[in-house]
Amino acid sequence: MNPQALRIAIAGSGGRMGQVLVETVLGLPDCRLTVALDRPGSPSLGADPGRPFGRETGVAVRADFAEALKDADVLIDFTRPEGTLAHLQVCRELGVAMVVGTTGFDPTGRAALKAAAADIGIVFAANMSVGVNLTFKLLDIAAKVLSQGYDIEIVEAHHRHKVDAPSGTALRMGEVIAEALGRDLASCAVYGREGVTGERDPATIGFATVRGGDVVGDHTVMFLGDGERVEISHKASSRATFARGALRAARWLAGRPAGLYDMQDVLGLR
Ligand SMILES: NC(=O)C1=CN([C@@H]2O[C@H](COP(=O)(O)OP(=O)(O)OC[C@H]3O[C@@H](n4cnc5c(N)ncnc54)[C@H](OP(=O)(O)O)[C@@H]3O)[C@@H](O)[C@H]2O)C=CC1
Numbered sequence: 001m002n003p004q005a006l007r008i009a010i011a012g013s014g015g016r017m018g019q020v021l022v023e024t025v026l027g028l029p030d031c032r033l034t035v036a037l038d039r040p041g042s043p044s045l046g047a048d049p050g051r052p053f054g055r056e057t058g059v060a061v062r063a064d065f066a067e068a069l070k071d072a073d074v075l076i077d078f079t080r081p082e083g084t085l086a087h088l089q090v091c092r093e094l095g096v097a098m099v100v101g102t103t104g105f106d107p108t109g110r111a112a113l114k115a116a117a118a119d120i121g122i123v124f125a126a127n128m129s130v131g132v133n134l135t136f137k138l139l140d141i142a143a144k145v146l147s148q149g150y151d152i153e154i155v156e157a158h159h160r161h162k163v164d165a166p167s168g169t170a171l172r173m174g175e176v177i178a179e180a181l182g183r184d185l186a187s188c189a190v191y192g193r194e195g196v197t198g199e200r201d202p203a204t205i206g207f208a209t210v211r212g213g214d215v216v217g218d219h220t221v222m223f224l225g226d227g228e229r230v231e232i233s234h235k236a237s238s239r240a241t242f243a244r245g246a247l248r249a250a251r252w253l254a255g256r257p258a259g260l261y262d263m264q265d266v267l268g269l270r
Pocket residue numbers: 011012013014015016017018038039042078079080082083084100101102103104125126127128129168242
């Protein structure tokens with residue numbers, strides 16, 4: 001065991017992302033899984049989170065997060081907004097850094113993350129993959145070059161279990177494009193269409209959502225002009241890409257001052 005290893009806590013350790021995060025941490029020599037959290041009543045409580053991967057971690061899944069987080073340097077949280085915000089309070093009190101991948105926050109939740117970042121380091125990103133974060137840069141360029149005469153539509157597809165829509169990534173793509181064009185996403189977004197909608201308003205950014213099967217996460221932004229169409233797509237085929245990004249963020253946070261960061265900071269793309 002490496003005594004210098006970064007002590008990692010994982011919230012929602014039995015979830016789809018939680019399990020991949022556990023497996024990823026167990027493969028890293030400079031990180032140690034010291035805390036695995038799940039909700040009260042979860043069947044995984046008390047079990048070794050390494051068991052599905054044939055590993056013994058010496059850790060048992062717990063629900064008493066206020067006590068458990070005393071044993072962590074960084075909490076990686078891919079749960080639900082209400083769970084993340086409860087963990088946030090405790091991390092702030094204990095000085096534990098956070099990597100937040102949870103999506104679906106309302107403005108109050110986002111404000112709480114920002115406020116807590118006065119005291120602790122937080123990396124908050126709707127998508128932790130390198131590919132999507134590169135895509136954000138490409139979208140900024142495309143939106144500026146195609147600012148006149150192109151209609152912008154964002155289409156995303158995810159597995160049948162996803163509970164929020166549009167995806168956090170699609171919304172972030174919309175924000176990047178709106179910022180590049182000097183527009184306010186809240187006032188120019190159109191979330192789905194039905195009935196007699198009238199002709200398309202060129203100032204809008206449209207969103208469409210597909211849910212089904214086991215789709216890990218597909219995003220396509222279309223810039224539709226007269227005589228041509230530019231499409232920028234990212235397709236995730238494994239959740240490992242998000243988990244690797246989250247662990248990269250956790251290590252990047254170690255020793256950084258308090259503040260709210262995102263994956264553009266972690267990847268040096270700012
Ligand atoms: N930023 C990124 O790169 C990515 C972000 N995500 C986001 O991560 C989140 C989780 O996704 P996914 O793993 O698919 O979801 P899952 O539903 O598979 O897992 C969520 C986990 O969090 C637990 N949980 C749910 N509610 C709470 C709560 N109130 N307090 C504490 N724990 C809770 C669940 O427990 P239980 O089973 O008991 O409900 C479960 O263990 C979503 O918001 C998703 O959009 C996903 C992939 C990549």
